[in-house]
Every structure is written in structure tokens, then in C-alpha cells.
Amino acid sequence: MSGDIKARAVASAMTEKYRELTPAAMILGVLQGIVLNLAFVYAALKLGFSIGGSTVAAIMGYALLRGVMGKGTMIENNINQTIASGINTAGTGVVFTLPALFMLDAKWKADGLPGLEFSMGPLLIGGVAGAVLGVVLIIPLRKQMIDLDRLRFPSGVAVATIIRSGSTGIEKAKLLGIGFALGAGWKLLMATGILDAPGVLYHEELNVSFGFIPDYFSPVLYLSLMNLAAGLLAGRGGLPFFVGGLLAWWVLSPAAYFLGWTPPVETTTALAQFADGSISKGTPVFGFTYGKMIRPLGIGALIGGALMGVVMSFPAIKSALRSLATAAKTAASGGSKVGSDEMPLSVLIAGTIGAVALFFVASIMTDGVSLGQAILSSIVGVIWLFLAGLIVAQATGMTDISPMSGMALISVTLMMFLLNNNVAAAMVVGVAVCVAIGQGADMMQDLKTGYMIGGRPVKQQIAQFCVTWMGALLAAGAIYLLWHYGPKGTGAGGFGEGSPLPAPQAGVLMGIIDAVKSGNVPIDKYALGGIVGALLGAAPMAGLGVLIGLAMYLPFSITFGYGLGCLASMWMTKKFGGEFYQHKLVPVAAGLIVGEAIMGIFHAGFEMAKAMGG
Amino acid sequence: MNQTVAFGIFSVGIIISILGGAKVPEEGATWPTTLGLFGVGAFIAVVGLVMWRKVVADANANDAAAEENQDPAVLLANMAEPLDKLSQEIGDLDADTLTQRIDEILDTYVLPFAEVRQRIINKLGMERGAEILVVVAYGERMLNRVWSAAADGHLPEATSCFPEAHEAFTEAQKLLQSPS
Numbered sequence: 001m002s003g004d005i006k007a008r009a010v011a012s013a014m015t016e017k018y019r020e021l022t023p024a025a026m027i028l029g030v031l032q033g034i035v036l037n038l039a040f041v042y043a044a045l046k047l048g049f050s051i052g053g054s055t056v057a058a059i060m061g062y063a064l065l066r067g068v069m070g071k072g073t074m075i076e077n078n079i080n081q082t083i084a085s086g087i088n089t090a091g092t093g094v095v096f097t098l099p100a101l102f103m104l105d106a107k108w109k110a111d112g113l114p115g116l117e118f119s120m121g122p123l124l125i126g127g128v129a130g131a132v133l134g135v136v137l138i139i140p141l142r143k144q145m146i147d148l149d150r151l152r153f154p155s156g157v158a159v160a161t162i163i164r165s166g167s168t169g170i171e172k173a174k175l176l177g178i179g180f181a182l183g184a185g186w187k188l189l190m191a192t193g194i195l196d197a198p199g200v201l202y203h204e205e206l207n208v209s210f211g212f213i214p215d216y217f218s219p220v221l222y223l224s225l226m227n228l229a230a231g232l233l234a235g236r237g238g239l240p241f242f243v244g245g246l247l248a249w250w251v252l253s254p255a256a257y258f259l260g261w262t263p264p265v266e267t268t269t270a271l272a273q274f275a276d277g278s279i280s281k282g283t284p285v286f287g288f289t290y291g292k293m294i295r296p297l298g299i300g301a302l303i304g305g306a307l308m309g310v311v312m313s314f315p316a317i318k319s320a321l322r323s324l325a326t327a328a329k330t331a332a333s334g335g336s337k338v339g340s341d342e343m344p345l346s347v348l349i350a351g352t353i354g355a356v357a358l359f360f361v362a363s364i365m366t367d368g369v370s371l372g373q374a375i376l377s378s379i380v381g382v383i384w385l386f387l388a389g390l391i392v393a394q395a396t397g398m399t400d401i402s403p404m405s406g407m408a409l410i411s412v413t414l415m416m417f418l419l420n421n422n423v424a425a426a427m428v429v430g431v432a433v434c435v436a437i438g439q440g441a442d443m444m445q446d447l448k449t450g451y452m453i454g455g456r457p458v459k460q461q462i463a464q465f466c467v468t469w470m471g472a473l474l475a476a477g478a479i480y481l482l483w484h485y486g487p488k489g490t491g492a493g494g495f496g497e498g499s500p501l502p503a504p505q506a507g508v509l510m511g512i513i514d515a516v517k518s519g520n521v522p523i524d525k526y527a528l529g530g531i532v533g534a535l536l537g538a539a540p541m542a543g544l545g546v547l548i549g550l551a552m553y554l555p556f557s558i559t560f561g562y563g564l565g566c567l568a569s570m571w572m573t574k575k576f577g578g579e580f581y582q583h584k585l586v587p588v589a590a591g592l593i594v595g596e597a598i599m600g601i602f603h604a605g606f607e608m609a610k611a612m613g614g
Numbered sequence: 615m616n617q618t619v620a621f622g623i624f625s626v627g628i629i630i631s632i633l634g635g636a637k638v639p640e641e642g643a644t645w646p647t648t649l650g651l652f653g654v655g656a657f658i659a660v661v662g663l664v665m666w667r668k669v670v671a672d673a674n675a676n677d678a679a680a681e682e683n684q685d686p687a688v689l690l691a692n693m694a695e696p697l698d699k700l701s702q703e704i705g706d707l708d709a710d711t712l713t714q715r716i717d718e719i720l721d722t723y724v725l726p727f728a729e730v731r732q733r734i735i736n737k738l739g740m741e742r743g744a745e746i747l748v749v750v751a752y753g754e755r756m757l758n759r760v761w762s763a764a765a766d767g768h769l770p771e772a773t774s775c776f777p778e779a780h781e782a783f784t785e786a787q788k789l790l791q792s793p794s
Contacts, residue, residue: 018763018771074762147751148744150728164765251629252636261637293636341752451751454759454775524645528635528652532628535659539624540670 018073021459025072025079028064030467032057032080033087037471039597040088041478044095045495047230047558048504048550054159054445056176056590057084062163063173074163078455079463081159082446086464089442090131090471091478093434096408098123098476099506101427102483103496104513118424120476122362123431127472129358130385130432134439135468136351137386138393139343139461142447151397156448163453165583172587179591180598183225187599190223191487199274203487203500205557207279209271215283216257218249218290218556219271227558229592231565232585235573240544242563244551248294253285262288290555296522298552299508300529301536305545306406308537310391343461351465356382359432366425373419380418381429384411388433389440396441397448405505405546408434409512416516423513430509435472439464478601485607487600494604504553565589617669624662630655684730690750690787693723697780704773712764712772716757724754734790746789753782 019025036053061080065072101123105116145151165172189195190204200207201223209219231238256262268285270278359381363374388407411433415426443464450460479495486494486501495501515526529549537545551559573581634652639645646652700715707715727750735743756779763771 018766018768073766073768075759143748143751147748150731164762247629247632252632255633256636292638297632297635451755452758454755454757454762524639525635528631531656532631532635532659535631535656535663536628538663538667540667 016071019071019076020073020456021079021463022076024065024069025061025076026083026463026466028061029057029080029083029463030087030470032060032084033467033470034474035594035598036084036088037091037474038478038601039594041091041095041475042482042501042597042600043226043230043593044092044505045099045479045482045501045503046224046226047562048502048554053088054081054085054155054449055162055586056594057081057088058159058162059172059176059587059590062165063170063176067170067173074453075455077163078446078450078453079459081163081449082460083463083467085442085446086135086439086468087471087474089438090127090435090468091475092404093130093436093438094127094431094472094475095479095503096404096505097412097427097430097434097509098479099483099495099503100509100513101424102479102493103503103506103510104423106493106496107510107514116423117367118427119365119367120480122365122424122428124473124476125358125362125365126428126432127435127476128469129355129362130435131439131468131472132351132355132358132465133382133385133432134389134436135443135461135464136348136355137389137436138440138443139348141390141393142342142444142457145393145397145444146448146451149397151394151444151448153397153445153448155396156445157452159445160449160452161582163449172583175584175587176591176594179229179588179593180595181591183229183592183595183597184599185595186223186225187596187603191599191603198276199278202279205279207271207274209274211274212272214254214268214285215271215278216249216253216262216268216285216289218253218286220279220555220557220560221564222555222557222561224558224561224596225592226596227561228565228568229589231562231567232569232589233593234562234566235569235581236566238547238562238566240541240547241551242559242566244548245554245556245559245563247548248298248552249556252294253289256289256293257285261293292522293525294552296525297529297532298549298554299511300526300531300549301533302405302504302508302529302546302549302553303409303512303526304530304533304535305537305543305547305549306409306533307530308534308545309395309543310406310410312537341457343458343465347465362428362432363425366422366428368422369419369425373422373425377415377419377425377429381415381432384414384429385433385436389436392437393440393444397444404434404437405508407437408505408509412509413512413516416513421517423517426513431472439468481601482604485604487603502554502558504550508553617666617673620662620665620669622662624659624666627655627657627659627662631659684726686727686730686734687790689723689727689730690783690790693719693783694787696723697783701776701780704776709764709767709769709772712769713761716761716764720754720757720761724750724757728754738790742789746786749782749786749789753779753786756782 032053036056040053058077058081061077061084062072065077065080101116101118105118109115146153162172193203196202204223206221206223207219208221213219231242234241257268262285265284267273268283270283356378360374360378363369363377363381364371369377388411392404392407408430412426412430415429416423419425443461446460446464447457449455450457482495482501483493487499493499495503497507511526529552533545533549535545536548537543539545569581569585572585576584631652632655634648634650634655635646637646637648640647696715696719700719704712731747731750734746737743738746756775759775760772760779763769763775
């Protein structure tokens with residue numbers, strides 16, 4: 001099969017210009033970007049972190065451009081994955097921030113307070129402005145970060161490896177398809193509730209007490225193939241996340257119970273007895289331990305870890321500022337050979353002016369924002385957006401970890417102080433900064449991939465510049481849909497605490513905003529958790545504070561499934577080798593994630609249609 | 615100092631501090647009664663952290679020293695002959711052979727040059743050094759493009775891009791040899 005494909009490719013290559021920025025690549029990139037954006041918004045609401053879509057896009061690009069059309073090139077596939085990942089990544093910035101507004105509104109109303117008035121319009125405009133600014137502000141630094149500093153950008157290198165893998169692309173695409181079918185089918189089965197049994201299986205959660213494990217060990221497993229697949233992809237690197245969950249529920253929780261730190265309860269064996277409602281309503285021990293101890297400590301650790309991640313990026317900040325200072329000097333370096341490969345400065349200037357104007361419009365449209373405040377937030381917001389994007393791009397290039405959560409927290413808190421605690425207005429800037437950060441880091445990863453396979457940077461820059469606005473709009477739409485029609489748990493909306501989509505990152509942001517506004521917070525847990533998170537964040541293992549904090553924040557049923565995936569991946573890699581991981585495990589796992597997420601979105605859409613029809 | 619020991623001390627400290635911070639404060643109090651336990655745990659974690667970071671820093675310093683045994687100017691000069699030879703033969707090569715020849719040049723000269731590029735800047739200053747490095751980077755990107763085009767079976771693109779790569783490395787060598 002691969003020989004036929006190669007023969008067709010050679011035959012067409014001898015008569016055609018070398019394909020690079022083509023309509024096929026752009027259309028495929030947009031279609032994939034839309035699918036990946038929606039899928040990973042769903043995944044991020046569930047897991048608290050997003051997964052890059054470049055790998056999936058590169059595999060599918062090879063299968064469709066080369067396998068089906070018979071004429072795709074590596075450079076063309078790079079354009080496809082540049083567009084797809086650009087649309088996908090913009091969604092990450094939105095999903096880390098926007099859900100907090102919905103959740104805050106519901107919480108304040110539930111507490112008997114006035115709700116949070118906000119309009120989607122300014123948020124959408126802010127997202128688009130952030131997307132454009134993220135791309136245009138990072139492009140002038142390509143030469144410095146990639147040609148001179150030669151930052152590693154590990155994900156960019158990995159995607160280049162996939163693109164170059166040639167004939168194995170078709171086999172990978174088949175495995176991706178199998179994973180997709182399995183993930184979507186399983187999700188459909190779970191969503192219908194056909195297999196539910198009281199006390200045993202409820203809303204995709206399985207009681208794994210085996211009749212004897214007490215409640216304080218939280219013996220519940222979330223039967224999600226997405227969870228498992230995320231662990232499979234992470235492998236050894238995901239172990240800290242699993243360890244955080246074990247620490248919370250197999251060390252801290254039983255210790256708290258036996259030390260008498262929890263209120264006296266009638267029973268700790270509701271799960272072991274498979275009592276009806278024991279999974280859906282939780283148990284008294286679980287409720288106290290999770291709500292008053294583990295979760296707020298996790299929030300503190302997540303904040304401390306995220307902020308320490310920014311501090312640890314100080315070498316990247318220094319390097320980024322040096323990049324800025326020398327970028328002007330190197331702009332003309334290389335003479336005529338190199339100059340024609342960059343987007344013209346006039347386009348960048350026009351894009352920047354347009355995006356700043358959008359930023360201003362978004363701010364002035366927000367209730368309670370005066371003209372002076374709109375100008376202030378536009379200026380400060382753009383300056384901070386540029387600095388944050390620079391720092392994150394540098395950090396991503398050096399470590400492949402982006403301190404996006406820390407930057408989002410700083411952005412929103414800073415703007416709340418500048419805008420008299422106007423949450424909606426602060427969130428406009430928060431959304432814009434997060435989207436810009438994601439776009440800047442993603443653009444750099446893609447340019448690294450392009451460098452390694454010989455793509456011309458200007459073509460990637462044009463491609464991403466054209467489509468960058470889509471991702472923020474798509475993600476906002478998906479979040480709106482899921483809030484109103486998603487799988488409701490104990491909360492008011494389709495995601496948040498108590499629902500199958502806990503939205504942990506937004507939950508932490510919500511906690512901070514609530515703390516700033518109301519002053520009613522478990523300050524001891526946030527502070528002590530923050531110190532622990534900072535210590536973990538300072539460890540020579542990137543992202544440790546955020547991972548452990550996230551694991552403590554999320555229900556153990558989710559981290560348990562993820563951990564099983566990590567262990568399975570480590571075992572399979574040891575038994576069958578690294579090649580097995582790259583060529584078999586990665587495409588299947590990616591397919592599982594996309595399949596479940598897409599089915600989850602469809603299910604929400606189905607519920608919406610039912611509600612509207614009824 | 616062993617990394618496992620340092621990591622172990624750090625982990626013990628983290629576990630103790632999490633335990634100390636977990637207890638809910640009593641009615642009317644802001645902090646839990648186990649604050650002292652938290653402090654002990656945090657101290658142990660800091661000790662472990664300092665030891666761990668030192669072990670890792672020492673290991674990284676050893677790795678860096680091992681790379682500093684190549685002269686970038688010599689690598690650039692030595693690249694001229696294989697580039698000239700390939701320039702003469704490229705029209706007669708099939709795609710597989712061409713990709714292998716490009717891989718050899720990249721692995722033998724270009725990638726090792728990139729590893730020690732800082733020496734160029736140290737020797738010639740940021741501005742002049744950056745000019746040379748940008749040209750070399752362009753040449754490397756063009757070699758990568760030749761490889762991709764050949765692997766895609768598009769030999770016309772591969773043969774038309776190779777002179778760009780050749781010119782870039784030739785220019786870089788001239789810039790390196792010219793007086794400041």
C-alpha cells in the first residue's frame with residue numbers, strides 16, 4: 001500500500017509545483033481545527049488540562065492528503081497542522097477562564113446574592129483580539145527564538161518526527177480511527193445509562209470498593225476512556241498527577257479520619273455496602289474531607305505551583321527580554337536570502353492596531369467600564385499580554401510546559417484591582433491574555449516544526465493569521481452549549497463542581513475572584529496549600545506543583561482512571577519498546593480522546609435539540 | 615549526594631506539610647493547631663529541594679562540558695567539500711540516496727555546529743555573530759527542505775532548493791573569515 005502511495009506521489013510530483021500553502025491544506029486544517037477545538041474544550045473541562053492537537057492533525061493530514069488525495073507533501077501537511085493547532089489552541093485559553101463567569105453567577109445566586117451580569121459579546125471580541133495579538137506579537141521573535149537561541153520546543157520536534165514518518169502515516173490513521181470509534185461508542189453507552197445499577201454504576205462512575213474498602217479511600221473509578229487515554233499518552237510523565245491523587249486519598253484522608261480530624265459519622269462503609277445513592281450523593285466522610293480539606297488545599301497548591309512556575313521562568317524572562325532587545329538588530333540579518341521568508345512588517349503593524357482597537361471596543365462594551373478605564377485596560381492589557389506571551393513562548397521552548405494557569409490568575413487579579421473589582425471587565429482581559437498566550441506558544445511550536453522540515457515561515461504565518469480568530473469563537477460557543485445543556489451533576493449548570501465536567505482551572509479562578517470580592521475564604525488552606533505548591537513548583541521537575549494541586553482538586557475517581565492509564569503505558573513501553581508507544585499507543589489514545597469528546601459534545605447538542613423541541 | 619535520597623527527603627517533607635495543613639481550624643481560629651507540624655514538614659521539604667536541585671545542576675554541568683570540544687569555524691570549513699561534491703552530483707542521485715547524503719551533512723557538520731554556536735557570539739560579538747548564525751540557520755532550513763522534497767519524491771524542488779542551502783553556508787563561511 002505504501003509503495004503505491006509513493007509511486008503516485010512521485011508521478012504527480014514530476015508534473016506539479018511542490019505543494020505547500022494549498023486550498024486542500026487550508027480546508028483540511030480548518031475542519032480538523034474545528035473538531036479538535038471542540039474535543040479539547042470538553043477534555044479540558046473534564047481533566048483541567050488540554051492536550052495539543054498537532055499530533056492528531058499531522059497523522060490525519062498524512063492519511064488524507066497523501067493517502068486519499070495521492071499528492072500531499074510534508075510541507076503541505078505542516079500547513080494543515082499549523083492551522084488545525086492554531087484553531088485548537090485558542091480554545092484552551094477560553095476554557096481556562098470563561099467557565100468561571102458562568103460558575104460564579106450560579107454560585108452567587110445560590111448564596112442569595114445578586115448574580116454576575118455579563119454579556120458574551122465583549123468576551124468574544126476580547127478573545128478574537130487576543131488571538132490576533134498573540135500571533136502578530138510573536139512573529140518578530142521567530143528569528144531570535146528558533147534561529148539563534150535554538151529553543152528546543154519539544155512538541156514541535158515531535159510533530160516534525162511524525163510528519164517525516166512517511167509510510168507509517170496510513171497505519172497510524174487507521175489506529176486513530178479505531179480509537180475514535182471505541183471512544184465514541186463507549187461514551188454513547190455510558191451517556192444512555194443502560195448499564196447503570198444503583199450503588200454499583202451511576203453516571204459513568206463505578207464503585208470499586210469490592211465490598212470492603214472504606215469510603216475515606218474514595219473507591220470510585222470514572223469509567224472514561226478519555227481519562228485512561230490521557231494517562232496512556234502521558235506515561236511516566238503523568239505519574240505526579242496520579243501520585244497527587246494517591247497522596248490526597250490514600251494518605252491524607254485515612255490519616256485525617258484516624259486522627260479524629262473529621263466529624264463523627266454513622267458509617268464509613270456506604271460504598272462497601274453498595275448503598276443506593278452512595279456514589280451520586282457522596283458520603284459524609286467524603287464530603288467533609290474533600291470539601292473542607294483536600295479540595296481547598298489543592299486550590300492553594302495549584303495557585304502556588306502556577307505562580308512558582310512563572311518565577312522559575314525567570315531565566316526565560318531574562319532571555320526573552322534579551323531576545324526583544326536584539327530582535328531589532330537581527331531583523332535585517334541574513335540579507336536578501338532570509339528577509340523574504342517573513343511576513344511584512346506592515347501586515348504586523350496593521351494587525352496590532354486592529355487588535356488593540358478590538359480590545360478597546362470589548363472593554364468599553366462591558367457594563368460599568370468608563371472611557372478612561374477602557375483606555376487603561378487596553379494599554380495595560382496589551383502590554384501585559386505581550387509580556388505574558390513572550391514569557392510563555394520562551395518557557396514552552398525551553399521546557400514544553402506553559403505556565404498558562406498562573407498567567408491567567410495574575411491577569412484577572414491585576415485587572416480586577418485596576419477596574420474596581422469589575423469581574424466581567426477583568427475577564428475580558430483574562431480571556432484575551434490566555435488566548436494570546438496559547439497562540440504565541442503554538443505559533444512558535446509550529447514554526448519549529450516548519451524549520452525542521454524546511455517550510456517557509458511566511459506561509460505558516462499567513463495561514464495562522466487567517467484562521468486564528470475562529471478558535472476563540474468556537475470554544476466560547478461550546479462552553480455556552482455545555483453550560484446550558486451539558487451533563488448536570490449537583491450544580492446549577494452543565495459543568496463545575498459536582499458535574500462530570502468539573503472545570504478545575506476555571507474553578508480555581510472562580511475561587512480567587514470570589515475571595516477578592518467577598519473576603520470569605522478558607523485562607524489557611526489557600527495559604528498553606530500555596531506554600532506546598534510553591535515548593536513543588538520549585539522542584540527540578542517542571543509543572544510538579546500544578547499537577548499535584550490539580551490532582552488534589554479533582555475527584556479521585558478521575559485521577560484514578562488517569563493513573564491506571566499512566567501505569568499501563570509504562571508497562572507497555574517497557575514490554576514492547578518506545579517504537580510501540582510512538583506508532584501504536586499514541587494514535588489509539590488520541591483517537592479515544594477525540595471520540596469521547598466529540599460524542600460528549602453531540603450528546604449536549606442532542607439534549608439542546610430535545611429541550612428546544614419539547 | 616544521590617538524587618534518590620534528595621528526592622526522598624523532599625517527598626517526606628511535602629507529605630508532612632500537607633498533613634499539617636489539612637486540619638480544619640477550630641471555631642473562631644484562622645489557622646489549624648497543626649501549624650507547627652506544617653512548618654517542620656516545609657523545612658524538611660526545603661532541605662530536600664536544595665539537595666535535589668544541586669544534584670541536578672551538577673549533572674547538567676557535566677553534560678555541558680562534554681559538548682565543548684568542537685570548533686564551529688572548523689565545522690563550517692569542513693562542510694564545503696561535501697557540499698561542493700553534492701552540488702555536482704545532485705542531478706544524478708535518486709531520492710533515497712539524496713536524503714542519506716543530506717542526513718550525513720546535517721549529522722556530521724550542521725547539528726554539531728548548532729551545539730557550539732555560542733562560541734561564535736563569544737568570539738565575534740552579538741551583532742556579527744547573530745548575522746552568521748541566522749545565515750547558517752537559513753542554510754539548515756533549506757537542507758531540511760531538500761530532504762523533505764526528496765522524501766516526497768519531488769526531485770525538481772529538491773535540486774532547486776539545494777543551491778540556496780549551498781550559497782547560505784558559503785556566505786556564512788565568508789562572513790566568518792572576513793575582518794570585522
